[in-house]
Amino acid sequence: MTNLPKRYHPVEVEHEILKFWKKKDIYQKTVEYRKSGPRWNFLEGPPTTNGFMHVGHARGRAMKDAQLRYMTMKGYNVWRRGGWDMQGLPVELEVEKNEGIAEKGEIESAMGLDQFVQKCKDLVDYYLEGWVEDSKRLGLWLDYEEAYKTRRDDYIEHVWHFLKLASEEGLLGRGYRVNPICPRCVTALSGHEVSQGYETKTDPSIYVKFKRKGVENEYLVIWTTTPFTIISNEMVSVHPDYKYVKVKVDDEYWWLVEDLMETVLDKAGVEDYEVVEKIGGNEMIGWKYEHPFRDEVEWHQEHDEEYMHAVVTGRHVTVDEGTGLVHTAPGFGPDDFDIGKEFGVPVFCPVTKQGRFTEEVPMFEGEYVFDTNEIVPKQLDEKGLLLHDETVDHEYPHCWRCDTPLIYVADSTQWFLKMKGVREKLVEKNQQIDWTPEWAGSGRFGDWVANADDWCISRSRVWGSPLPVWVCDDCQHEVVIGSRKELKEKAVEFPDEFELHRPWVDKVVLECPECEGMMHRESFVTDCWLDSGMAHTASVDYLGDESLFPQLFPYDFITEAVDQSRGWFYSLLYTGVVMHGEAPFKACVSQGHVLDEHGGKMSKSKGNVVWAEDAFDEVGADPFRLFMLSRSAPWTRLNYSNKEVNHITKRLDIFWNVFLFAETYMELDEFVFDKDRMFSGLSDAKLEEKWLVSRVQSVLEEFHGYMDEYLYHHASRVLLDFITEDLSRIYLPLVKRRVWLESDNPEKLMTYDVLFYTLQTSLRCMNIFTPYFGEKLHQDFLMRFSDDQPETINMAYMPDVNDSYLDEELEATFDVLEELRSAASHARNKSGIKLRHPVKKIMFVPASGDAAERANNLHDILLEDLNTREFEVIDSERASQFIELETYPNYENLGPRFKGDTDAVVSALENVDAKRLKEELEEGLARLDVNGKEVELEPDDVSFSEQLVGELSRSDSRFGTVYVDNTRTRELEAEGLVRDVTRRVQVMRKEMDLDVEEMLELVLKFSDEESVELTDMFSDYLATETRAESMQLFGPDETVDWDSFEYVKDWEIDDLKLKVGMTPK
Structure with missing residues (x-):
């Protein structure tokens, strides 16, 4: 154990603790330590080892570790086997790229399948090493030694076992x-997979006429954004319940749905038209039409089934867009395929899996289908069948790995x-x-x-x-x-x-x-x-040894990104229900995605990906984890930047500094924590100790409640707010002078015990979010001042709520303290009085009897905390004496009403009792004597302004109003100046890295004699606070041998110039 560094350096701490964990085998010892506890089982969603970890991955893995550490510290025997998804298309694509293979068909000729597979193995092993290293650096404790790997034969056998069962x-x-x-x-x-790859795509949007067969000059108007599919069109679908109209345009008749008629005609540039007939879609079934490419494609010449090239009905037709007549190609769309099957139309799909037309379409043979999207509209235009041609940006499915636009083709x-x-079983189990x-x-x-x-x-x-x-x-x-x-x-x-x-x-x-x-x-x-999806069973080698599986299934917890709703979550549920009749997990947290600092999607092509390793090296894994877990709800999107993480580091700095404060004085007094001593003496302790112990219970209650609901953001914020506000800003200032009492002073020991208890409790909770921070302070602080600590903080038990020390009334009382502190600070600012400078008096006008009683109970604390000579609770009647009411005439109202008498009215207002006038106007009208004549004033005729008397300033709070008497006396000015000087000397002590008990030789030279005199009034205070064994004060005309001092520094305090020289004794 060593003294804590004066500053918290996350990366240095993390590397130190990593070495400690490894050297002492802390992870394995912790696992063994919890072996006798009740089981709690986690199923790892296996990362795909075809790239490195970025901050999006790391957010989810931070959530996992926080939950696992929480359950471990609650005493559970946590199952936490790691896992890796090591097969699949992404790996193949990268190997193809690395080896210069343009497409799948070249694999065998380029190297053979066996060598290609070996390259895949080598690639995933390479990435696996990086994933393990980054995961450990993050602080994610998993069983990496026994991690399951989907590429292993024993794992694949479970996939086969499932498929055989599914077949049966x-x-x-x-x-x-x-x-x-x-x-x-x-x-x-x-x-x-399709659902994960939607991107915005610009495509043609064309409106086309299909000529009705056997009817002169009549056309069916269809719309499509995939012109190439018209080659394989076999039907036109209408909705049986919609109304369709026959529209006369020049000497032609066009059929389209009534609801979209005006939109379509406007696009086609038609202004003059006439609706000549209206019928239901069900009346159009069986209408035949001429296929626009019948002459070019033999298929359309050879097939003439009943509903081939005919109108059919389908309830998939909508009036959201298009014409209400849907071009239907069973070879290219799932709905189209079903319609074709329903009406007995054979499937025509002249496209290969490479997306190229076959010889069945001679004019496009070998052409990539999307390349023909520009050609087909031109050919239709040449045939006189194109009504309108434009482009549209729409969401279109792309390959989730290579970003190629997908095609839909019929395949047997x-x-x-x-x-x-x-x-039905899946739906039931999901619920x-x-x-x-x-x-x-x-x-x-x-x-x-x-x-x-x-x-x-x-x-x-x-x-x-x-x-x-x-x-x-x-x-x-x-x-x-x-x-x-x-x-x-x-x-x-x-x-x-x-x-x-x-x-x-x-x-x-x-x-x-x-x-x-x-x-x-x-x-x-x-x-x-x-x-x-077979991880629930294959990860524990169910086929090799069935004994472990019943102890784990169904697993207590999983968590992955929201896009796994249609991926891993679904495959787990399907395989688990089919194979075992149950959902394989009891609880699931759906994670939101991480975006760049501007809210954009991270991608390698944009160059805005933040790699986890880089983030850990720059800001530290602990601040990173705490940022990810506290910034927003687990399921919401989060914008990431390293700069934002630094705000979290500052809050950890505050926590670290509280430990430094405690270490400094506890070490001087050779303090050892005694829990029994603390609780047995708490009933006689000061209010602030009772309050802090009560706050610990309240925070624990909230913390556990949030953690049990997987609300990591709320749980971490409760801790951070408690540490930075209650502990650092409220409690420490109240007790900091108490640490200079004799070492065996009961009040001082109680302060130490309560402070240690609070730090230990807070740190154990914080450890699940910041495990390096937690372990460092456990080793170098908790273990130094307590004889009852385990080898690692992770073996400690998560603290529970002790209701017997929960005091809601006392906490409500200290809420008043916090509000009064804030209001008094605001009132001081109005008069330019620093918080370090004492004020003559602060008065509080409570909004309720409870607030008055609580403020009175805090009287002695408030004197010190608010830095005031006097504090008094007063009523509103007395406070009214602090306010002068001024009246302001509203000339815009008075002028039109009183015209030439307006000046006389204004003059009369100057002599009236403003308070009485305001009260009358609040009731309605006020009467005013103007040169012996009574006139009536309305509420809008005048306005009022409150002015505080004397040197008072005021600020409101939710518990009442605070008045600060800013009258400055020579004594107050002196004490304020000395506190300013004390602060500068303390800064210099810190810059010299002096221990708290080291004494000084101190010299102060002031730029005016008045400041020397003022400082001398509180010279004892200054010497005590700065640990000055000898101290001299000099005026502006006196000479000082500054070279004789080890450290000299010039300061400015408002208009005062101060030079300080110091040498440690």
Whole structure:
């Protein structure tokens, strides 16, 4: 144990404590120490190891650690295994970039799948090292040694086990439907992946005429922002309940919905038109039209089913935008696909997964679909079918990893986990979860669960958990494998070197149990969200040893960012309910995102990302954590800048300085904390000690209440406000002179005991937010002045509320003190009187009897705290004597009414009793004698101004009004000056880094003789406060040998010039 540094340096403290934790194996000792406690289980949402930690990640991880430390210090045996999400598309994309691979199809020719997979492993291992280092630097205590990794074979086996179970329950199957595809990554995406990638995109917005078949000059008007899809148009959808109008424009007739008619015609530049017919949408069903590209695309010539190129009905049609007639292409939209299926229309999807047209569209063969968006409108215009062409900025789904715009294409090869049969159970179990905030579960997540589509889990990629489905080459029989053991048993030949990744698993062939044909694996890997979604089971190796799982499931707590509502939260719930019949977590805190200092999204391309490592090095991990946890509610967005964190550091500086104050004097008196001594003597203690102990109980009550509700921002603010306001600003000034009493003085010992108790309690609570700060002060302060401390603060128990020391009336009394202090300070400022300078008298006019009684109970404290010679509680009648009321005529009212007599009225007002006049006007009218004639005045005829008499100043508070008598006497001036001088000498002592008990030789030279005389009046006070063994005062004309002093400094105190010389004795 060493003396505390004079200043708090976060980064230095943190590196010191990191070494201490490592050397003493503090984390493992703490885990062992809590082994006998009740279980509390945390499930780590695994970070993806394809980049480094930024401050957004670090905010969530700070929340995790605060919760884990809180539960640990409450005595729980906390399960806190780490985890890492190490597979998936993001990793592949970075490897492709690093290796110069332009697209997925080049992987095998460039290096082969085995080398590509090895590169993926190397990359995630590289990032994993950084994540572990940054997490430890943040102070996040997890079990990193046994952390689960989704790339491991034993983990992947759990994914296979789940899929086999899902297959047996009829939840796994191949589907033919429209799926979102990333043309760059050449793979399908799930609905929750799509939801994460919406960006603003500028697209064409075109209005097009489709000519009705067999009807002269009649057209159906449609609208689209994806012109390329018109190539595959097969139907036009209308709403059966909407009204549609036939509008005559020149010699043509256009059909569109009535509600949007004016909007569409205005865009088309049509001013003269006539509505000639109106019918319901249900009357239009079956109308045939001519496809605009029938001549260019054979498909449209070869197909003429009943509803091909016809009007159909659909309730997905809206009148929010467009024309009310929806261009419908079953090959390119989920709703369109369903409509086509309903009306028996075959799907036409002439686009590859790379987003390029096939040979079925000769004019665009090999063209990227979005490149044709500019060409299609021109061709329609040439055909005389384009009504209007503009651009629109709208939200469009992009790949959440490579930012490529997605396309929706019909695909029969993808595999899905079905919602039918499980949706109701998911909704039910979600309602049993404790969500923070509540709306995150009932609203955002609840809506997603209730309306989610089947989950597309297949990905046409390489680095991931292989889809464990083998299909017979001959009879198409399917087998789902649930484990490595099962695969080995059913394999025709099983290689010696094998792992559950491509390409090794692709080489395993099975014999078909139905026809003895050869079975090959479907070449997909699974959605990486399925990997992380199995963490509830795979993280504890459930298949290898089932004994641990029942002790943990369902887990008590998880927390991740709000976007995981459609990611990890969903995959956890789905897999947990299907596999175990329960939601896998009891409580969840949904985190808000972190933005840059201007409120913008952080991104590498913008260069505004703040990396966690850089933030820790610049501002320190503890101030960073406390900023993140106290700044705003966990679920709200937060703007981040290192500059803002420095404000939090200043509040920790205050806390540190309180410890320094305590250390200084407790060390001098060889103090040892005695809890029994404190509580047994508290009934006879001074009011301020009783109050502070009561405040500790109130703060603990609030703190625990907030922490139990995961409201970290409120819990941390309660602590910070208590430390900076109650402890530092109120209590310490009241007791700072008491520390100079004899060491065995009972009052002094009580002060030390209460101060130590308060610091210990506050520090243990603060430790969950600032663990380095907590450990440093535990080691170098608490352990020095107390014989009853554990090896680490993390083994200490979180303090509980002791209701027997809670005194609400006393706390209410000190609320009055705080208000009076603030009001008196404000009143002083009005007269330019410094707080250090004493005043003659302060008077308080209470707003209630309670306020009066409480102020009187504080009389002796208020004398010192308010720095006043006298303090008195007075009534409002007496206070009225301090006020002179002045009357001001309102000429704008008086002039028009009294005209030539206005001056006489004003003259009469100067002689009237202003107080009586005001009272009369408050009742209505006032009568005034003007040259013997009585006139009536109205309330708006005059205004009043209150002026304080003498040297008084005034300020209001919520408990009443404070009057300060600022009359200056020679004695008051002298004491004020000496206090100013004392402050300057104390600053110089601090600059010389002198110990508190070191004595001085002190010389003061003043620029005027009056100041010498004033200072001499309180020379004993000055010598005592500055620890001056010898002290000399000199006037302006006297000579001083300044070279004989160790430290000399010039000061200015208002107009006074002061020179101070000092030498330690």
